[in-house]
Amino acid sequence: MSESFLGRDLAVLPIDAYIDPPVPRARAIITHGHSDHARAGHGAVLATPDTIAIMKTRYGEACAGQFQALDFGVPLQVGAVTITFFPAGHILGSAQVLLEYRGERVVVTGDYKRLPDATAAAFEIVPCDLLVTEATFGLPVFQHPDPLDEIGRLIRSVAADSTRCHVIGSYALGKAQRIISLLRRAGYDAPIYLHGAMVRLCALYEERGIGLGDLRLAAEAGPEALQGGIVIAPPSALKDRWSRRLPDPVLAVASGWMSVKQRARQAGVELPLVISDHADWGELTATIADTGASRVWVTHGREDALVHYCRTQGIEAEPLALLAYDEAGDEGGEAAA
Amino acid sequence: MKAFAQLMELLALTPSRNRKLDALTRYFAETPDPDRGLALAILTGALSFRNVKPALLRDLVEREVDPVLFRLSYDFVGDLGETIALIWPHKSDSGDLPSLGALVERLSLTSKADLPGVIGALLSRASITERWALVKIATGALRIGLSARLAKTALAQMSGVELSAIEEVWHGVSPPYLPLFDWLSGRAGRPEIDPTARFHPLMLAQPIDEAKDFPKLDPADFAAEWKWDGIRVQIIASGGRVSLFSRTGDDIAAAFPDVTETIVGDGVLDGELLVGAEFTPGAFNDLQQRLNRKTPLNRHLLELPAFVRVYDVLFDGAEDVRALPWSARRARLERWFTRHPQRRLDLSPTLDFMSFEDLDAIRRRGADEQGHEGVMLKRRDAPYVPGRPAGLWYKWKRDPAMVDAVLMYAQRGHGKRSSYYSDFTFGVWREGEIVPIGKAYFGFTDAELKALDRFVRNHTIKSFGPVREVDKTLVLEVAFDSAQRSGRHKSGIALRFPRINRIRWDKPAAEAARIEDMDVFLAAP
Numbered sequence: 001m002s003e004s005f006l007g008r009d010l011a012v013l014p015i016d017a018y019i020d021p022p023v024p025r026a027r028a029i030i031t032h033g034h035s036d037h038a039r040a041g042h043g044a045v046l047a048t049p050d051t052i053a054i055m056k057t058r059y060g061e062a063c064a065g066q067f068q069a070l071d072f073g074v075p076l077q078v079g080a081v082t083i084t085f086f087p088a089g090h091i092l093g094s095a096q097v098l099l100e101y102r103g104e105r106v107v108v109t110g111d112y113k114r115l116p117d118a119t120a121a122a123f124e125i126v127p128c129d130l131l132v133t134e135a136t137f138g139l140p141v142f143q144h145p146d147p148l149d150e151i152g153r154l155i156r157s158v159a160a161d162s163t164r165c166h167v168i169g170s171y172a173l174g175k176a177q178r179i180i181s182l183l184r185r186a187g188y189d190a191p192i193y194l195h196g197a198m199v200r201l202c203a204l205y206e207e208r209g210i211g212l213g214d215l216r217l218a219a220e221a222g223p224e225a226l227q228g229g230i231v232i233a234p235p236s237a238l239k240d241r242w243s244r245r246l247p248d249p250v251l252a253v254a255s256g257w258m259s260v261k262q263r264a265r266q267a268g269v270e271l272p273l274v275i276s277d278h279a280d281w282g283e284l285t286a287t288i289a290d291t292g293a294s295r296v297w298v299t300h301g302r303e304d305a306l307v308h309y310c311r312t313q314g315i316e317a318e319p320l321a322l323l324a325y326d327e328a329g330d331e332g333g334e335a336a337a
Numbered sequence: 338m339k340a341f342a343q344l345m346e347l348l349a350l351t352p353s354r355n356r357k358l359d360a361l362t363r364y365f366a367e368t369p370d371p372d373r374g375l376a377l378a379i380l381t382g383a384l385s386f387r388n389v390k391p392a393l394l395r396d397l398v399e400r401e402v403d404p405v406l407f408r409l410s411y412d413f414v415g416d417l418g419e420t421i422a423l424i425w426p427h428k429s430d431s432g433d434l435p436s437l438g439a440l441v442e443r444l445s446l447t448s449k450a451d452l453p454g455v456i457g458a459l460l461s462r463a464s465i466t467e468r469w470a471l472v473k474i475a476t477g478a479l480r481i482g483l484s485a486r487l488a489k490t491a492l493a494q495m496s497g498v499e500l501s502a503i504e505e506v507w508h509g510v511s512p513p514y515l516p517l518f519d520w521l522s523g524r525a526g527r528p529e530i531d532p533t534a535r536f537h538p539l540m541l542a543q544p545i546d547e548a549k550d551f552p553k554l555d556p557a558d559f560a561a562e563w564k565w566d567g568i569r570v571q572i573i574a575s576g577g578r579v580s581l582f583s584r585t586g587d588d589i590a591a592a593f594p595d596v597t598e599t600i601v602g603d604g605v606l607d608g609e610l611l612v613g614a615e616f617t618p619g620a621f622n623d624l625q626q627r628l629n630r631k632t633p634l635n636r637h638l639l640e641l642p643a644f645v646r647v648y649d650v651l652f653d654g655a656e657d658v659r660a661l662p663w664s665a666r667r668a669r670l671e672r673w674f675t676r677h678p679q680r681r682l683d684l685s686p687t688l689d690f691m692s693f694e695d696l697d698a699i700r701r702r703g704a705d706e707q708g709h710e711g712v713m714l715k716r717r718d719a720p721y722v723p724g725r726p727a728g729l730w731y732k733w734k735r736d737p738a739m740v741d742a743v744l745m746y747a748q749r750g751h752g753k754r755s756s757y758y759s760d761f762t763f764g765v766w767r768e769g770e771i772v773p774i775g776k777a778y779f780g781f782t783d784a785e786l787k788a789l790d791r792f793v794r795n796h797t798i799k800s801f802g803p804v805r806e807v808d809k810t811l812v813l814e815v816a817f818d819s820a821q822r823s824g825r826h827k828s829g830i831a832l833r834f835p836r837i838n839r840i841r842w843d844k845p846a847a848e849a850a851r852i853e854d855m856d857v858f859l860a861a862p
Contacts, residue, residue: 140402141410141423145465239749241794243756251755259423261349261469262416265482268755270350305409312403 004130005081005101008297008320010108012099015079017046019097019108022322029083031110032094033058033173046070048085050093050208054173057204072121088112089123090277091174092205098126107291108132111300113276114283115147118181119174119210131293132320135301136278137256144256144280150273151182154230154252157271162228165246166271169235169253172197174277176232177205179254180212182275183230193218193226195233195242223247256280285309338434340368341376342470348380349481352751357483361491372437374513377492381485384512385477386444388452394421394472397453401426418476422468427461434463434471438513444475486585496521501538501723504586509534533575536586537605537651537659538723542713542730550731551693558718560663561688561696563703564711564732565609565646566621566819568628572597572606572645572682575655581610591632593643595681602677603654606670607721608647608685616644616683620821621833647674648685648713651721659721666721688712696733704735708819711735737816738858741841743771743849744811747793748804750778757786758793758805761837763813764828767852771809772828774855780816780836789840812841812849820858830855 006012010019017027024041031037031047033054038047040063045052049069056063070076072095075084080102085095090111099106107128114123137144158166170176176198183192191214194202202212218231227247237243238251253269256276264272279287284306288296296317298306303319310317344364348357361380365373378384398421399407407424414420434440440459447455456475460468473479489507493500498521509530510517519525545551569584579597581590590597593610611618612627623641627633650670651659658666667687674684690696696712703709711734719729742763750759760778764771781789792811799806816838823831830852 139410139413140406140426141414141420143423143465239756241756259465260414260419261346262414262419262480265349268352268751270352272350302409302413305406308403308405308409 004106004295005104006099006106006108006130006132009322010132010320012081014101015081017078020110028064029097030055031088031097031108032091034091034111034171037110040064044068046076046083048072048093048095051095052093053204053208054093054201057200058173086124086126087121089114089117089120091120092177092208092210094120096124096126098128104129106130106132107293109134109287111136111278112287113279114287115144117147117178117277118185119177119205125287125290127292129293130295130297131288131291132297132299133284133288133306134278135284135298135303135306137276137280138284138298138302138306140281140305142256142259142276142280143282144259144276145274147178147182147275148186150254150275151179151186151188154271154273155183155186155188157250157252158228158230161250164248164250165226165229165231166252167231167233167238167243167246167249168273169238169251169269170232172234173201175254175275177202177210177212178277179232179275180215181210184211184213188230189213190229191216191225193221193229193231195219195231195237197234197237198232218245288315289313338437338440338470339467340364341372341379341437342464342467344376345470345473345479345481346466348483354487358487358491358494361488362494365491365495370515370518371513374515374518375437375441377488377514378512379474379477380479380483380488382477382479384441386475388447388449389444389456389475389477391417391476391478393452394418394456394476397421397457398424400453401457416480418472418478419469422460422465422472425460425468427457429461432462434459434467440471440474485587489586492517492521496523502527504536504538506530506535507586508536508580508582508588532655533573533578533580535573536580536582537571538586539569539571539584539607540649540721540723540730541725542715542732543725543727545714545731545733547733554693556690556692556696558716559714560667560717561690561699562648562685562713562715563688563709564713564734565611565618565685566708566710567609567611567618567624567646570608570610570645571651572600572604572608572647573652574600574606575603589628592627592630594633595638596643596645599680600682601679602673603652604650604673605652606645606647606682607649607651608645608682610643610645612641612643614642616646618646622821622823622831642681644681644683646685647682649721662718662720663715664717700733700735709735710818734818737818737838738820739838740765740774740815740817740854740858741812741844741849742774742815743809743846744789744792744807744813745771745773745809746804746806747789754786757790759786759790761789761813763815765850765852765855767828771849772852773826774828774830775815775817775832775835777813777815777835777837780838781840785837785840810846812844812846813837814839814841817858820855822859828852830859 005014018025019029020031020037021028026043028042029046033051038055040059043065045064046068052067052069070085072085072087075082082100084098088094088096088110097108105128107126111134112123180192193216250270252271252273254273254275258264258272259274296310296315297320299320299322307317307319347360351357402424410424411420463471489503490500492503506528510528516528520527571582573580579600580588581597583589612624613619627641650666653669700712714731716729742765745764746762747758748760750757762773762776764773793805793807796808797805815835817832817835819833821831
């Protein structure tokens, strides 16, 4: 396998910087704000302005030695390497990283999706020689449906029973705001009730110009208000005593994993919503073709299938085992939803 | 087809029995014939497509999808049908799927050679949820956690006809059940069915309340028998054909040919299905092994022979004797056995007693020496009344065995209990460590559940997924019906019907039971 100026641990070798490093580094390039990609304690951080705002909100102003903001599409020369961010469409601020060095173009997608999302700038194809792609949903069983159809199912289910409350298990960063935004786009303008863990990040999205409508704290609403309503809470709260305040809740979970009904059933999910912030199989394979990459490194998920696919297409491919990413907790951490 | 796919999804994902029931009721009320009858057949497992095998679907999908990618996907999803539904790579916009009726016709009538093409075209026309339903319908492996009984209960709820009346005709009607739905919707009378297909709802006993009931009862009015530890069955023999129904009206004849093929004589009999050689019942677990199979293994027929211990007769030949008093039916039954010598049926003997104190002594001795579950009391003048009539039949179970065990693990429950730790694993001491002897998830009050939940949350020492291990400090008084040796459990003991009788907040864990203390419960066969 030929070598690159990018190491298999995503070290940008000529400038001694790392992309999404799992341990503190002197120089880090951060693709987006999820905790398995953006960690506190780096020396200098290069990221989009939105990602920096998210990191500061989650970890505090002083979570890195210094921050340098870089807008999408603006090339930055660091030593002999040119760095440019392009939208990844995953969550607010999420970026793909284009690295150019001595005529070689390398793109690290970070987490991405290509379906439209009002809370994140739309994914762009960036032609390259080496593509480092995520593979969270890297199996052909993952065919994400139109998210507005899924939201339609949610709205119909809410309308069908005004005595129950729908509680959506969803990560606090990205997914929660996307669900709210989809609900608003579908014409749902009633108040949406939040678990406390959601509040800060929703406020940040609002500050960054993404309107989310009437949001209220579930803990301050009476049971009558929650009846027939929608509550958004982190998955952990649903298994906890917190959820006992909810009147006869319908457990809904919004995630790409929810397409597997047997899994939804085992998890006790009554209304699985197949809404994902990651590319499905079709998007992953289309992106590989669209970038024109002759080499692909696969990481973050089901590497085997995507590597096999690339090889059947005559594209050189190998899995990257970024072990540290797997430590983020249940099912590969928050970004895996 | 769309409506049925939605119904299947709801049934698969809704934990609440009542919501499943409402959805089924609505579906049966709103769907025209023959679709609703075919849906009923699919849900109760009464319809299968001979030529549609999982291997056929697998071949079909492997022609469309790279086999390596299919294998990796199947490994991940774990269910063949669901993998096929999710991975199907084609989507055409040629409109909706056909109605259930047209679909069933197509799957039944298409030749084996043409089936892959037909199924492929259907899959391409379907949404993902419809593909999921389609594959499940075609292969007959529903796995959506629905009992046939719930489907029949929905028919009762839809029509106002008693469930027992529906169960009575169930085995005499077949898909798409037009005469059944005509009857249920009042357009026609009750369907005429073959007598061997007619299940007669059973007469059930109520538990006796020793303090309240005995003072009002005269022992001379009652006959007594052992309470047998098998499963209740109804035998219907007519003209050389035999049906064997479980208490819920499922026909289990195919699993017990050793019983059904040896029966001589006509009639409808009520008894207990047991397993053991020479009419000596073995452990319930032996019967369980037979019940787990739709057709028996040859090995099981030799090692675990089944028989039925008969205690009542509903039809003597073709004559309905249910209105006769128990004593007359018993006399009929004894004569029936004299006329028709049996190889796999015997008569449940009656117990002689003068007073309830007498019977109590017999009951205790039977439990201690022979492991009997208890005794049944039947009024000598009682007719055979379906359901659970008051005052006619009583069960007097042996006193539950009790053990003080230590709480070890807890797991969250399902549905309404999903935020509570409500499944409790408990153990007893063995050489300085605690070994698990069982798991219980009822017996406590709501208030006790809250207290147990709080204890678990405050005393967790380790978590494994949904399971928490707790400090071994809380003693639970566990009641159970019997204990058996079991190689499957670390302690070597399995409890039957364990429930939490009391929480012993006062008792130190060191004073909980030791494994040797369990020996007394294991003495009985």
